[in-house]
Amino acid sequence: MTARDATLSDRPSYRWVPAIFSMELRKIFSYRMDFWLQFVGGFLAQFVVSYFLWLSIFEFKQAESVGGYSFSMLVGYYIFSPFIDRIVRANNAFVVSQEIYDGSLSRYLLYPINYLGLRFIATLAHALVGLLQMAVGVAIIFGLWGVPEGVQLTLSGILMGTVGVTVSVLLYYLMATSLELAAFWADNVWSLLVMLQFTTAFVGGSLVPLSIFPEWAQDALALTPFPYLIGYPVQAFLGQLSFQQWLRGIEFSLLWTLPLALVLVIVWGRGRSSYTGVGM
Numbered sequence: 001m002t003a004r005d006a007t008l009s010d011r012p013s014y015r016w017v018p019a020i021f022s023m024e025l026r027k028i029f030s031y032r033m034d035f036w037l038q039f040v041g042g043f044l045a046q047f048v049v050s051y052f053l054w055l056s057i058f059e060f061k062q063a064e065s066v067g068g069y070s071f072s073m074l075v076g077y078y079i080f081s082p083f084i085d086r087i088v089r090a091n092n093a094f095v096v097s098q099e100i101y102d103g104s105l106s107r108y109l110l111y112p113i114n115y116l117g118l119r120f121i122a123t124l125a126h127a128l129v130g131l132l133q134m135a136v137g138v139a140i141i142f143g144l145w146g147v148p149e150g151v152q153l154t155l156s157g158i159l160m161g162t163v164g165v166t167v168s169v170l171l172y173y174l175m176a177t178s179l180e181l182a183a184f185w186a187d188n189v190w191s192l193l194v195m196l197q198f199t200t201a202f203v204g205g206s207l208v209p210l211s212i213f214p215e216w217a218q219d220a221l222a223l224t225p226f227p228y229l230i231g232y233p234v235q236a237f238l239g240q241l242s243f244q245q246w247l248r249g250i251e252f253s254l255l256w257t258l259p260l261a262l263v264l265v266i267v268w269g270r271g272r273s274s275y276t277g278v279g280m
Helices: 003-010 016-029 032-061 071-089 095-102 105-110 115-145 155-184 190-203 215-221 231-237 243-273
Strands: none
Touching (some): 016 115, 032 071, 071 155, 071 190, 071 231, 095 105, 095 115, 095 155, 105 115, 115 155, 115 243, 155 190, 155 231, 155 243, 231 243
């Protein structure tokens, strides 16, 4: 073997990426009943509660708008937000921590693949399915109900929203996986992930649009990655962001991926060096 051949053989191979992506998709669609129950039930639960809650608020206050949103615009917001919330979280929580606890992480350490990369590819597969669910769900709702007044569905908005939610998936993956890796030292990380999910829902724009928050709170949250997880992609899909606003959000989100990725790599390196799990 020549020196050039040796150098090429040492390069990491990523031919496993399509295989992992395809395998994860097959796993998702293998449980069809669960797939559709989560799709319909998850959306209806959040949308129905939000619809009647805001209907009561508008009737009580006799207001035309709240936080810059009319009631019809809020209806459009809560059509998208449950889907975006599901896409960002990618239904892939507790997998890493469980594999650490039961020792099945050991087999991945023997494979010639990047474990964190594998988990992110699996997350992207779940996110893609979520995007398809949202496309089907929104098409059905708007086809039967009509597009709410104030909602502007355009090709540019759909493209910006799709890119925005993809970056959001990366942001949430970095945060959630870093917390899950605490399983190397802690007996239970469930509470940490629940806190992250609640924080994301509350200050990320899933439960309420962030424009309803006081201005000082909006200014403070704008320095964190949370507003760009759910509320920002929803606004893009609804046509509420200009290209400049969208681009600034993408740049800020990508900027946040740098320290989050660094934290993840450091925690992974230290945790792996102290890992003594058994099992395959």
